[in-house]
Amino acid sequence: MSQQTSSMEKPVLTEKSTFKFACGDTLPCFTQCCRDVNIYLTPYDILRLRRALGLSSGEFLHRHTQHFLAGSTGIPVVQLAMNSQNLYCQFVTPEGCRVYSDRPWACRMYPLDLGNREGEYHLIVNHEKCLGLLEPNVQTVGEYLENQGVQPYVEMEQAFQQVLPPGFKPQKSLGASLGKLLFLAYDLDRFAQLLKDRKFVSFYELDEALLLEAQEDDEALLKLAFQYVNLQAEELLSMF
Ligand code: SF4
Ligand code: SF4
Incomplete structure:
Protein backbone atom coordinates (compact mmCIF):
# COMPACT_ATOMS: atom_id res chain seq x y z
CA MET A 1 0.00 0.00 0.00
CA ASN A 38 -1.16 -1.80 -4.36
CA ILE A 39 -3.25 -4.80 -3.44
CA TYR A 40 -1.80 -8.07 -4.70
CA LEU A 41 -4.49 -10.68 -5.16
CA THR A 42 -4.16 -14.39 -4.47
CA PRO A 43 -6.09 -17.09 -6.37
CA TYR A 44 -8.41 -17.40 -3.36
CA ASP A 45 -9.02 -13.63 -3.29
CA ILE A 46 -10.20 -13.90 -6.88
CA LEU A 47 -12.40 -16.90 -6.16
CA ARG A 48 -14.16 -15.00 -3.36
CA LEU A 49 -14.48 -11.68 -5.19
CA ARG A 50 -15.71 -12.96 -8.53
CA ARG A 51 -18.24 -15.24 -6.79
CA ALA A 52 -19.53 -12.31 -4.72
CA LEU A 53 -19.83 -10.20 -7.86
CA GLY A 54 -21.38 -12.98 -9.96
CA LEU A 55 -18.62 -12.73 -12.58
CA SER A 56 -16.63 -15.39 -14.37
CA SER A 57 -12.96 -15.46 -13.41
CA GLY A 58 -12.06 -14.14 -16.87
CA GLU A 59 -14.49 -11.22 -16.57
CA PHE A 60 -13.24 -10.40 -13.10
CA LEU A 61 -9.61 -10.45 -14.19
CA HIS A 62 -10.41 -8.28 -17.19
CA ARG A 63 -12.56 -5.71 -15.40
CA HIS A 64 -11.01 -5.46 -11.96
CA THR A 65 -7.33 -6.32 -12.13
CA GLN A 66 -4.06 -5.52 -13.72
CA HIS A 67 -2.18 -8.73 -14.34
CA PHE A 68 1.03 -9.71 -16.03
CA LEU A 69 3.91 -12.14 -15.79
CA ALA A 70 6.80 -10.56 -13.89
CA GLY A 71 9.66 -9.80 -16.28
CA SER A 72 12.46 -11.33 -14.24
CA THR A 73 10.70 -14.51 -13.04
CA GLY A 74 7.70 -15.07 -15.31
CA ILE A 75 5.56 -15.55 -12.18
CA PRO A 76 2.01 -14.09 -12.41
CA VAL A 77 1.32 -10.80 -10.65
CA VAL A 78 -2.34 -9.86 -10.18
CA GLN A 79 -3.23 -6.49 -8.67
CA LEU A 80 -6.61 -4.99 -7.83
CA ALA A 81 -7.26 -2.20 -10.33
CA MET A 156 -5.34 -21.55 0.53
CA GLU A 157 -2.21 -19.49 0.04
CA GLN A 158 -0.11 -22.06 1.88
CA ALA A 159 -1.50 -24.72 -0.49
CA PHE A 160 -0.73 -22.50 -3.50
CA GLN A 161 2.83 -21.93 -2.30
CA GLN A 162 3.33 -25.70 -2.34
CA VAL A 163 2.49 -26.21 -6.02
CA LEU A 164 6.12 -25.56 -6.88
CA PRO A 165 8.80 -27.94 -5.61
CA PRO A 166 10.68 -26.87 -2.43
CA GLY A 167 13.69 -24.74 -3.21
CA PHE A 168 12.36 -23.90 -6.69
CA LYS A 169 14.07 -20.85 -8.18
CA PRO A 170 12.46 -19.12 -11.17
CA GLN A 171 14.58 -19.62 -14.28
CA LYS A 172 14.51 -17.38 -17.30
CA SER A 173 14.86 -20.46 -19.51
CA LEU A 174 11.31 -21.48 -18.60
CA GLY A 175 10.02 -18.43 -20.44
CA ALA A 176 6.29 -17.83 -19.94
CA SER A 177 5.38 -21.52 -19.69
CA LEU A 178 5.39 -21.75 -15.92
CA GLY A 179 3.68 -18.37 -15.46
CA LYS A 180 0.87 -19.33 -17.81
CA LEU A 181 0.45 -22.59 -15.95
CA LEU A 182 0.31 -20.86 -12.55
CA PHE A 183 -2.17 -18.35 -13.95
CA LEU A 184 -4.73 -21.18 -14.29
CA ALA A 185 -5.18 -20.97 -10.50
CA TYR A 186 -6.30 -17.35 -10.92
CA ASP A 187 -8.52 -18.06 -13.92
CA LEU A 188 -10.47 -21.00 -12.54
CA ASP A 189 -13.20 -20.98 -15.19
CA ARG A 190 -10.57 -21.72 -17.79
CA PHE A 191 -9.37 -24.64 -15.69
CA ALA A 192 -13.00 -25.84 -15.33
CA GLN A 193 -13.24 -25.85 -19.13
CA LEU A 194 -10.24 -28.20 -19.33
CA LEU A 195 -11.95 -30.59 -16.89
CA LYS A 196 -14.83 -31.08 -19.29
CA ASP A 197 -12.49 -33.17 -21.42
CA ARG A 198 -12.49 -36.71 -19.96
CA LYS A 199 -9.22 -37.54 -21.73
CA PHE A 200 -7.57 -34.62 -19.96
CA VAL A 201 -8.86 -35.82 -16.60
CA SER A 202 -7.73 -39.41 -17.01
CA PHE A 203 -4.38 -38.43 -18.51
CA TYR A 204 -3.43 -36.37 -15.47
CA GLU A 205 -4.94 -38.86 -12.99
CA LEU A 206 -6.65 -36.10 -11.04
CA ASP A 207 -8.24 -37.02 -7.73
CA GLU A 208 -11.70 -38.43 -8.62
CA ALA A 209 -13.30 -37.46 -5.28
CA LEU A 210 -12.03 -33.90 -5.58
CA LEU A 211 -13.16 -33.86 -9.19
CA LEU A 212 -16.75 -34.69 -8.21
CA GLU A 213 -16.68 -32.13 -5.41
CA ALA A 214 -15.24 -29.52 -7.78
CA GLN A 215 -18.36 -29.64 -9.93
CA GLU A 216 -20.30 -28.05 -7.07
CA ASP A 217 -17.71 -26.32 -4.95
CA ASP A 218 -15.35 -23.52 -5.97
CA GLU A 219 -12.91 -24.21 -3.14
CA ALA A 220 -12.56 -27.85 -4.26
CA LEU A 221 -12.06 -26.63 -7.84
CA LEU A 222 -9.23 -24.39 -6.67
CA LYS A 223 -7.57 -27.25 -4.78
CA LEU A 224 -7.86 -29.40 -7.89
CA ALA A 225 -6.25 -26.61 -9.94
CA PHE A 226 -3.36 -26.58 -7.44
CA GLN A 227 -3.01 -30.35 -7.87
CA TYR A 228 -2.94 -30.03 -11.65
CA VAL A 229 -0.49 -27.13 -11.62
CA ASN A 230 1.76 -29.09 -9.29
CA LEU A 231 1.78 -32.16 -11.58
CA GLN A 232 2.40 -30.05 -14.65
CA ALA A 233 5.06 -27.91 -12.99
CA GLU A 234 7.02 -31.00 -11.96
CA GLU A 235 6.88 -32.28 -15.52
CA LEU A 236 7.87 -28.90 -16.93
CA LEU A 237 10.74 -28.40 -14.52
CA SER A 238 12.09 -31.90 -15.17
CA MET A 239 12.65 -30.85 -18.79
CA PHE A 240 15.13 -28.12 -17.79
S1 SF4 B 1 -10.55 3.79 7.39
FE1 SF4 B 1 -8.56 2.92 6.87
S2 SF4 B 1 -7.11 4.47 7.52
FE2 SF4 B 1 -9.04 4.93 8.57
S3 SF4 B 1 -8.99 3.80 10.53
FE3 SF4 B 1 -9.95 2.47 9.07
S4 SF4 B 1 -8.27 1.20 8.29
FE4 SF4 B 1 -7.34 3.00 9.22
S1 SF4 C 1 -12.92 -0.99 -1.04
FE1 SF4 C 1 -11.27 -2.05 -2.13
S2 SF4 C 1 -9.40 -1.54 -1.01
FE2 SF4 C 1 -11.11 -1.04 0.31
S3 SF4 C 1 -11.44 -2.87 1.57
FE3 SF4 C 1 -12.78 -3.05 -0.20
S4 SF4 C 1 -11.62 -4.21 -1.70
FE4 SF4 C 1 -10.17 -3.46 -0.16
Missing part, protein backbone atom coordinates in the same frame (compact mmCIF):
# COMPACT_ATOMS: atom_id res chain seq x y z
CA SER A 2 1.17 3.51 -0.61
CA GLN A 3 1.56 4.20 3.09
CA GLN A 4 3.89 1.29 3.64
CA THR A 5 7.23 1.76 5.25
CA SER A 6 9.97 -0.82 5.42
CA SER A 7 9.28 -3.73 7.76
CA MET A 8 12.90 -3.32 8.95
CA GLU A 9 11.90 -0.12 10.74
CA LYS A 10 8.80 -1.57 12.37
CA PRO A 11 8.57 -3.53 15.61
CA VAL A 12 7.95 -7.21 15.02
CA LEU A 13 4.60 -8.41 16.36
CA THR A 14 3.42 -11.95 17.04
CA GLU A 15 -0.11 -13.29 17.51
CA LYS A 16 0.17 -12.55 21.22
CA SER A 17 1.23 -8.92 20.77
CA THR A 18 -1.39 -6.31 21.56
CA PHE A 19 -2.16 -3.15 19.63
CA LYS A 20 -4.80 -0.42 19.77
CA PHE A 21 -7.07 -0.16 16.75
CA ALA A 22 -10.68 0.34 15.71
CA CYS A 23 -11.95 1.39 12.29
CA GLY A 24 -15.25 3.14 11.67
CA ASP A 25 -17.14 5.51 9.40
CA THR A 26 -16.91 8.40 11.87
CA LEU A 27 -13.14 8.66 11.45
CA PRO A 28 -11.88 11.39 9.08
CA CYS A 29 -9.64 8.84 7.36
CA PHE A 30 -12.59 6.55 6.51
CA THR A 31 -11.94 4.87 3.11
CA GLN A 32 -8.70 6.83 2.56
CA CYS A 33 -6.81 3.55 2.86
CA CYS A 34 -8.80 2.29 -0.17
CA ARG A 35 -7.20 4.86 -2.46
CA ASP A 36 -4.01 4.54 -4.48
CA VAL A 37 -2.96 1.24 -2.95
CA MET A 82 -7.93 1.29 -8.99
CA ASN A 83 -10.24 3.78 -10.68
CA SER A 84 -7.99 5.52 -13.20
CA GLN A 85 -9.64 8.91 -12.62
CA ASN A 86 -9.64 9.26 -8.84
CA LEU A 87 -7.38 6.32 -7.87
CA TYR A 88 -9.97 4.88 -5.48
CA CYS A 89 -10.59 1.16 -5.37
CA GLN A 90 -13.48 0.29 -7.66
CA PHE A 91 -15.32 -1.32 -4.75
CA VAL A 92 -15.32 1.59 -2.34
CA THR A 93 -18.53 3.55 -1.64
CA PRO A 94 -19.22 6.40 0.78
CA GLU A 95 -20.52 3.74 3.19
CA GLY A 96 -17.40 1.60 2.88
CA CYS A 97 -16.39 -1.52 0.97
CA ARG A 98 -19.15 -3.01 -1.15
CA VAL A 99 -17.46 -6.42 -1.20
CA TYR A 100 -16.66 -6.30 2.51
CA SER A 101 -17.57 -9.91 3.32
CA ASP A 102 -15.36 -11.09 0.43
CA ARG A 103 -12.66 -8.41 0.58
CA PRO A 104 -9.12 -9.51 -0.26
CA TRP A 105 -6.68 -10.92 2.24
CA ALA A 106 -4.54 -7.76 2.24
CA CYS A 107 -7.60 -5.63 3.11
CA ARG A 108 -8.45 -7.96 5.99
CA MET A 109 -4.92 -7.73 7.36
CA TYR A 110 -4.72 -3.93 7.21
CA PRO A 111 -3.22 -2.11 9.14
CA LEU A 112 -1.12 -5.24 9.70
CA ASP A 113 0.96 -7.16 7.23
CA LEU A 114 2.94 -10.37 7.34
CA GLY A 115 6.45 -10.10 8.73
CA ASN A 116 9.58 -11.63 7.30
CA ARG A 117 9.21 -14.90 9.18
CA GLU A 118 6.25 -17.18 9.80
CA GLY A 119 4.18 -16.01 12.76
CA GLU A 120 5.55 -12.48 12.54
CA TYR A 121 3.56 -9.37 11.66
CA HIS A 122 4.08 -5.63 11.61
CA LEU A 123 2.03 -2.47 11.25
CA ILE A 124 2.29 -1.04 7.74
CA VAL A 125 0.98 2.40 8.56
CA ASN A 126 1.18 4.82 11.46
CA HIS A 127 -1.47 6.74 13.40
CA GLU A 128 -1.01 9.85 11.24
CA LYS A 129 -2.48 8.03 8.25
CA CYS A 130 -4.67 5.49 10.01
CA LEU A 131 -6.47 7.27 12.82
CA GLY A 132 -7.96 3.98 13.99
CA LEU A 133 -4.59 3.31 15.61
CA LEU A 134 -5.40 6.07 18.11
CA GLU A 135 -8.65 4.42 19.21
CA PRO A 136 -8.57 2.87 22.69
CA ASN A 137 -9.72 -0.61 21.62
CA VAL A 138 -6.93 -3.04 22.59
CA GLN A 139 -6.68 -6.51 21.06
CA THR A 140 -4.06 -9.10 20.31
CA VAL A 141 -2.91 -9.60 16.75
CA GLY A 142 -4.37 -13.13 16.91
CA GLU A 143 -7.79 -11.81 17.97
CA TYR A 144 -7.75 -9.21 15.23
CA LEU A 145 -6.87 -11.71 12.52
CA GLU A 146 -9.56 -14.10 13.72
CA ASN A 147 -12.17 -11.34 13.64
CA GLN A 148 -11.07 -10.46 10.12
CA GLY A 149 -11.58 -14.06 8.92
CA VAL A 150 -8.10 -14.48 7.46
CA GLN A 151 -7.72 -18.21 8.17
CA PRO A 152 -9.15 -19.63 4.91
CA TYR A 153 -6.99 -17.15 2.99
CA VAL A 154 -3.88 -18.32 4.86
CA GLU A 155 -4.68 -21.99 4.25
Whole structure:
Protein backbone atom coordinates (compact mmCIF):
# COMPACT_ATOMS: atom_id res chain seq x y z
CA MET A 1 0.00 0.00 0.00
CA SER A 2 1.17 3.51 -0.61
CA GLN A 3 1.56 4.20 3.09
CA GLN A 4 3.89 1.29 3.64
CA THR A 5 7.23 1.76 5.25
CA SER A 6 9.97 -0.82 5.42
CA SER A 7 9.28 -3.73 7.76
CA MET A 8 12.90 -3.32 8.95
CA GLU A 9 11.90 -0.12 10.74
CA LYS A 10 8.80 -1.57 12.37
CA PRO A 11 8.57 -3.53 15.61
CA VAL A 12 7.95 -7.21 15.02
CA LEU A 13 4.60 -8.41 16.36
CA THR A 14 3.42 -11.95 17.04
CA GLU A 15 -0.11 -13.29 17.51
CA LYS A 16 0.17 -12.55 21.22
CA SER A 17 1.23 -8.92 20.77
CA THR A 18 -1.39 -6.31 21.56
CA PHE A 19 -2.16 -3.15 19.63
CA LYS A 20 -4.80 -0.42 19.77
CA PHE A 21 -7.07 -0.16 16.75
CA ALA A 22 -10.68 0.34 15.71
CA CYS A 23 -11.95 1.39 12.29
CA GLY A 24 -15.25 3.14 11.67
CA ASP A 25 -17.14 5.51 9.40
CA THR A 26 -16.91 8.40 11.87
CA LEU A 27 -13.14 8.66 11.45
CA PRO A 28 -11.88 11.39 9.08
CA CYS A 29 -9.64 8.84 7.36
CA PHE A 30 -12.59 6.55 6.51
CA THR A 31 -11.94 4.87 3.11
CA GLN A 32 -8.70 6.83 2.56
CA CYS A 33 -6.81 3.55 2.86
CA CYS A 34 -8.80 2.29 -0.17
CA ARG A 35 -7.20 4.86 -2.46
CA ASP A 36 -4.01 4.54 -4.48
CA VAL A 37 -2.96 1.24 -2.95
CA ASN A 38 -1.16 -1.80 -4.36
CA ILE A 39 -3.25 -4.80 -3.44
CA TYR A 40 -1.80 -8.07 -4.70
CA LEU A 41 -4.49 -10.68 -5.16
CA THR A 42 -4.16 -14.39 -4.47
CA PRO A 43 -6.09 -17.09 -6.37
CA TYR A 44 -8.41 -17.40 -3.36
CA ASP A 45 -9.02 -13.63 -3.29
CA ILE A 46 -10.20 -13.90 -6.88
CA LEU A 47 -12.40 -16.90 -6.16
CA ARG A 48 -14.16 -15.00 -3.36
CA LEU A 49 -14.48 -11.68 -5.19
CA ARG A 50 -15.71 -12.96 -8.53
CA ARG A 51 -18.24 -15.24 -6.79
CA ALA A 52 -19.53 -12.31 -4.72
CA LEU A 53 -19.83 -10.20 -7.86
CA GLY A 54 -21.38 -12.98 -9.96
CA LEU A 55 -18.62 -12.73 -12.58
CA SER A 56 -16.63 -15.39 -14.37
CA SER A 57 -12.96 -15.46 -13.41
CA GLY A 58 -12.06 -14.14 -16.87
CA GLU A 59 -14.49 -11.22 -16.57
CA PHE A 60 -13.24 -10.40 -13.10
CA LEU A 61 -9.61 -10.45 -14.19
CA HIS A 62 -10.41 -8.28 -17.19
CA ARG A 63 -12.56 -5.71 -15.40
CA HIS A 64 -11.01 -5.46 -11.96
CA THR A 65 -7.33 -6.32 -12.13
CA GLN A 66 -4.06 -5.52 -13.72
CA HIS A 67 -2.18 -8.73 -14.34
CA PHE A 68 1.03 -9.71 -16.03
CA LEU A 69 3.91 -12.14 -15.79
CA ALA A 70 6.80 -10.56 -13.89
CA GLY A 71 9.66 -9.80 -16.28
CA SER A 72 12.46 -11.33 -14.24
CA THR A 73 10.70 -14.51 -13.04
CA GLY A 74 7.70 -15.07 -15.31
CA ILE A 75 5.56 -15.55 -12.18
CA PRO A 76 2.01 -14.09 -12.41
CA VAL A 77 1.32 -10.80 -10.65
CA VAL A 78 -2.34 -9.86 -10.18
CA GLN A 79 -3.23 -6.49 -8.67
CA LEU A 80 -6.61 -4.99 -7.83
CA ALA A 81 -7.26 -2.20 -10.33
CA MET A 82 -7.93 1.29 -8.99
CA ASN A 83 -10.24 3.78 -10.68
CA SER A 84 -7.99 5.52 -13.20
CA GLN A 85 -9.64 8.91 -12.62
CA ASN A 86 -9.64 9.26 -8.84
CA LEU A 87 -7.38 6.32 -7.87
CA TYR A 88 -9.97 4.88 -5.48
CA CYS A 89 -10.59 1.16 -5.37
CA GLN A 90 -13.48 0.29 -7.66
CA PHE A 91 -15.32 -1.32 -4.75
CA VAL A 92 -15.32 1.59 -2.34
CA THR A 93 -18.53 3.55 -1.64
CA PRO A 94 -19.22 6.40 0.78
CA GLU A 95 -20.52 3.74 3.19
CA GLY A 96 -17.40 1.60 2.88
CA CYS A 97 -16.39 -1.52 0.97
CA ARG A 98 -19.15 -3.01 -1.15
CA VAL A 99 -17.46 -6.42 -1.20
CA TYR A 100 -16.66 -6.30 2.51
CA SER A 101 -17.57 -9.91 3.32
CA ASP A 102 -15.36 -11.09 0.43
CA ARG A 103 -12.66 -8.41 0.58
CA PRO A 104 -9.12 -9.51 -0.26
CA TRP A 105 -6.68 -10.92 2.24
CA ALA A 106 -4.54 -7.76 2.24
CA CYS A 107 -7.60 -5.63 3.11
CA ARG A 108 -8.45 -7.96 5.99
CA MET A 109 -4.92 -7.73 7.36
CA TYR A 110 -4.72 -3.93 7.21
CA PRO A 111 -3.22 -2.11 9.14
CA LEU A 112 -1.12 -5.24 9.70
CA ASP A 113 0.96 -7.16 7.23
CA LEU A 114 2.94 -10.37 7.34
CA GLY A 115 6.45 -10.10 8.73
CA ASN A 116 9.58 -11.63 7.30
CA ARG A 117 9.21 -14.90 9.18
CA GLU A 118 6.25 -17.18 9.80
CA GLY A 119 4.18 -16.01 12.76
CA GLU A 120 5.55 -12.48 12.54
CA TYR A 121 3.56 -9.37 11.66
CA HIS A 122 4.08 -5.63 11.61
CA LEU A 123 2.03 -2.47 11.25
CA ILE A 124 2.29 -1.04 7.74
CA VAL A 125 0.98 2.40 8.56
CA ASN A 126 1.18 4.82 11.46
CA HIS A 127 -1.47 6.74 13.40
CA GLU A 128 -1.01 9.85 11.24
CA LYS A 129 -2.48 8.03 8.25
CA CYS A 130 -4.67 5.49 10.01
CA LEU A 131 -6.47 7.27 12.82
CA GLY A 132 -7.96 3.98 13.99
CA LEU A 133 -4.59 3.31 15.61
CA LEU A 134 -5.40 6.07 18.11
CA GLU A 135 -8.65 4.42 19.21
CA PRO A 136 -8.57 2.87 22.69
CA ASN A 137 -9.72 -0.61 21.62
CA VAL A 138 -6.93 -3.04 22.59
CA GLN A 139 -6.68 -6.51 21.06
CA THR A 140 -4.06 -9.10 20.31
CA VAL A 141 -2.91 -9.60 16.75
CA GLY A 142 -4.37 -13.13 16.91
CA GLU A 143 -7.79 -11.81 17.97
CA TYR A 144 -7.75 -9.21 15.23
CA LEU A 145 -6.87 -11.71 12.52
CA GLU A 146 -9.56 -14.10 13.72
CA ASN A 147 -12.17 -11.34 13.64
CA GLN A 148 -11.07 -10.46 10.12
CA GLY A 149 -11.58 -14.06 8.92
CA VAL A 150 -8.10 -14.48 7.46
CA GLN A 151 -7.72 -18.21 8.17
CA PRO A 152 -9.15 -19.63 4.91
CA TYR A 153 -6.99 -17.15 2.99
CA VAL A 154 -3.88 -18.32 4.86
CA GLU A 155 -4.68 -21.99 4.25
CA MET A 156 -5.34 -21.55 0.53
CA GLU A 157 -2.21 -19.49 0.04
CA GLN A 158 -0.11 -22.06 1.88
CA ALA A 159 -1.50 -24.72 -0.49
CA PHE A 160 -0.73 -22.50 -3.50
CA GLN A 161 2.83 -21.93 -2.30
CA GLN A 162 3.33 -25.70 -2.34
CA VAL A 163 2.49 -26.21 -6.02
CA LEU A 164 6.12 -25.56 -6.88
CA PRO A 165 8.80 -27.94 -5.61
CA PRO A 166 10.68 -26.87 -2.43
CA GLY A 167 13.69 -24.74 -3.21
CA PHE A 168 12.36 -23.90 -6.69
CA LYS A 169 14.07 -20.85 -8.18
CA PRO A 170 12.46 -19.12 -11.17
CA GLN A 171 14.58 -19.62 -14.28
CA LYS A 172 14.51 -17.38 -17.30
CA SER A 173 14.86 -20.46 -19.51
CA LEU A 174 11.31 -21.48 -18.60
CA GLY A 175 10.02 -18.43 -20.44
CA ALA A 176 6.29 -17.83 -19.94
CA SER A 177 5.38 -21.52 -19.69
CA LEU A 178 5.39 -21.75 -15.92
CA GLY A 179 3.68 -18.37 -15.46
CA LYS A 180 0.87 -19.33 -17.81
CA LEU A 181 0.45 -22.59 -15.95
CA LEU A 182 0.31 -20.86 -12.55
CA PHE A 183 -2.17 -18.35 -13.95
CA LEU A 184 -4.73 -21.18 -14.29
CA ALA A 185 -5.18 -20.97 -10.50
CA TYR A 186 -6.30 -17.35 -10.92
CA ASP A 187 -8.52 -18.06 -13.92
CA LEU A 188 -10.47 -21.00 -12.54
CA ASP A 189 -13.20 -20.98 -15.19
CA ARG A 190 -10.57 -21.72 -17.79
CA PHE A 191 -9.37 -24.64 -15.69
CA ALA A 192 -13.00 -25.84 -15.33
CA GLN A 193 -13.24 -25.85 -19.13
CA LEU A 194 -10.24 -28.20 -19.33
CA LEU A 195 -11.95 -30.59 -16.89
CA LYS A 196 -14.83 -31.08 -19.29
CA ASP A 197 -12.49 -33.17 -21.42
CA ARG A 198 -12.49 -36.71 -19.96
CA LYS A 199 -9.22 -37.54 -21.73
CA PHE A 200 -7.57 -34.62 -19.96
CA VAL A 201 -8.86 -35.82 -16.60
CA SER A 202 -7.73 -39.41 -17.01
CA PHE A 203 -4.38 -38.43 -18.51
CA TYR A 204 -3.43 -36.37 -15.47
CA GLU A 205 -4.94 -38.86 -12.99
CA LEU A 206 -6.65 -36.10 -11.04
CA ASP A 207 -8.24 -37.02 -7.73
CA GLU A 208 -11.70 -38.43 -8.62
CA ALA A 209 -13.30 -37.46 -5.28
CA LEU A 210 -12.03 -33.90 -5.58
CA LEU A 211 -13.16 -33.86 -9.19
CA LEU A 212 -16.75 -34.69 -8.21
CA GLU A 213 -16.68 -32.13 -5.41
CA ALA A 214 -15.24 -29.52 -7.78
CA GLN A 215 -18.36 -29.64 -9.93
CA GLU A 216 -20.30 -28.05 -7.07
CA ASP A 217 -17.71 -26.32 -4.95
CA ASP A 218 -15.35 -23.52 -5.97
CA GLU A 219 -12.91 -24.21 -3.14
CA ALA A 220 -12.56 -27.85 -4.26
CA LEU A 221 -12.06 -26.63 -7.84
CA LEU A 222 -9.23 -24.39 -6.67
CA LYS A 223 -7.57 -27.25 -4.78
CA LEU A 224 -7.86 -29.40 -7.89
CA ALA A 225 -6.25 -26.61 -9.94
CA PHE A 226 -3.36 -26.58 -7.44
CA GLN A 227 -3.01 -30.35 -7.87
CA TYR A 228 -2.94 -30.03 -11.65
CA VAL A 229 -0.49 -27.13 -11.62
CA ASN A 230 1.76 -29.09 -9.29
CA LEU A 231 1.78 -32.16 -11.58
CA GLN A 232 2.40 -30.05 -14.65
CA ALA A 233 5.06 -27.91 -12.99
CA GLU A 234 7.02 -31.00 -11.96
CA GLU A 235 6.88 -32.28 -15.52
CA LEU A 236 7.87 -28.90 -16.93
CA LEU A 237 10.74 -28.40 -14.52
CA SER A 238 12.09 -31.90 -15.17
CA MET A 239 12.65 -30.85 -18.79
CA PHE A 240 15.13 -28.12 -17.79
S1 SF4 B 1 -7.11 4.47 7.52
FE1 SF4 B 1 -7.34 3.00 9.22
S2 SF4 B 1 -8.99 3.80 10.53
FE2 SF4 B 1 -9.04 4.93 8.57
S3 SF4 B 1 -10.55 3.79 7.39
FE3 SF4 B 1 -8.56 2.92 6.87
S4 SF4 B 1 -8.27 1.20 8.29
FE4 SF4 B 1 -9.95 2.47 9.07
S1 SF4 C 1 -11.62 -4.21 -1.70
FE1 SF4 C 1 -12.78 -3.05 -0.20
S2 SF4 C 1 -11.44 -2.87 1.57
FE2 SF4 C 1 -10.17 -3.46 -0.16
S3 SF4 C 1 -9.40 -1.54 -1.01
FE3 SF4 C 1 -11.27 -2.05 -2.13
S4 SF4 C 1 -12.92 -0.99 -1.04
FE4 SF4 C 1 -11.11 -1.04 0.31
